[in-house]
Amino acid sequence: TQLLEQSPQFLSIQEGENLTVYCNSSSVFSSLQWYRQEPGEGPVLLVTVVTGGEVKKLKRLTFQFGDARKDSSLHITAAQPGDTGLYLCAGFYGQNFVFGPGTRLSVLP
Amino acid sequence: GAVVSQHPSWVICKSGTSVKIECRSLDFQATTMFWYRQFPKQSLMLMATSNEGSKATYEQGVEKDKFLINHASLTLSTLTVTSAHPEDSSFYICSARFSGRAWNEQFFGPGTRLTVL
Numbered sequence: 001t002q003l004l005e006q007s008p009q010f011l012s013i014q015e016g017e018n019l020t021v022y023c024n025s026s027s028v029f030s031s032l033q034w035y036r037q038e039p040g041e042g043p044v045l046l047v048t049v050v051t052g053g054e055v056k057k058l059k060r061l062t063f064q065f066g067d068a069r070k071d072s073s074l075h076i077t078a079a080q081p082g083d084t085g086l087y088l089c090a091g092f093y094g095q096n097f098v099f100g101p102g103t104r105l106s107v108l109p
Numbered sequence: 110g111a112v113v114s115q116h117p118s119w120v121i122c123k124s125g126t127s128v129k130i131e132c133r134s135l136d137f138q139a140t141t142m143f144w145y146r147q148f149p150k151q152s153l154m155l156m157a158t159s160n161e162g163s164k165a166t167y168e169q170g171v172e173k174d175k176f177l178i179n180h181a182s183l184t185l186s187t188l189t190v191t192s193a194h195p196e197d198s199s200f201y202i203c204s205a206r207f208s209g210r211a212w213n214e215q216f217f218g219p220g221t222r223l224t225v226l
Contacts, residue, residue, distance in 0.1 A: 031212040042115075042202050042217035043153070050212050088152065092213050097143075097206075102152045 003027055004091055004100035012106040016078050021087055021103040023072045029091030029098075032072050034063055037086040037102075079107045111137045111207045115218035122193055123226055129189045130221045132203030138183035139205035143215070144176070147200045159186040193225040 005024045013019055023032070031050045035043035047056050049065035049072060056063045060083075062075040076083055084107050089100045112135040122128050132142055140161050145153040157178050158166045165178035175197075177189040186205075190197055202220040206213055 031214075033214065035217070040200075040220070040222070042113075042204075042220045045214065045216060048212060048214055086152075090215065096155075096158065097213075097215050099153050099155075104150070 003093065003098045004089060006087075006089060006100035006103050008103060009101070010104050010106075012108065013079055015080055015107055015109050017107075018075070018077050019079055019105070020073055020075045021105070023074075023089035023091075023100050025070050025091065027091070027093055028069050029093055030069075031092045032065060032069070033090045033092075033097075034072070034074055035088040035090065036083075037088060038084075043086075043088055076105075079105075081107045081109050083107050111135075111205070111214075111216045113203065113205050113216045113218040115203055115221050117221060118219060119222040119224075121224045121226065124194050125192055127189055127191045128193055128223060129187055130201055130203070130223075132186045132188070132205070132218050134184045134205040134207075134216075137205070137207055139186075139207065140183060141206040142180060142186040143204045143206070144178060144186075144188050145202045145204065147202060147220075149200075153202065156188075190223065193223070195225045198223055198225045 033048045034046045037043040047063045052067045052069045054065045060077045087103045090097045114133045116131045142159040144156045156171045159180040161180045167173045180186040204215045204217040
């Protein structure tokens, strides 16, 4: 079983729609990061959340860390084709980073 | 964010040859670097953790004699795929741990696409 679960696995939406993807665990993380990866490239760090209940905004992206630091969500407002990619969450657990399986987002024009 | 580079970005080689991939942290010192492998449409699979000045720690199922890792300096780690075979064809990505803030962050290189003929 994965330490971090992500849902949904796949998501295909029309441009302009809103969406939320989730990252869940039964473990507590000292920090959690969200990345976006485009085909043929390495993951790019979007945000790091550290404090339980923390909310961070990055333009149309809103990240929330659960109060218990076991889960996180990423909400995208008015999605654009440029948002297409694989969204990965990663939690710092023990001495290492643990990655979720990712949510593959496709935004159609 | 911090910058991590990889070289080469892609390589094609014949079966049986060895290929070396370099990973550099350009604007910070990284005592710990990580090597991942990614198959199409899948998430990252951690292969090994590379610690500066010491032996790498390999994940279960990863052959340490096949995937040689060297972390000779605080800004450079190398992965050598020895006697490569077609099944080693994959996207290899390195990352470096940045500990400059109160929490740990990980920054990734752009990846190296290896194709073994």
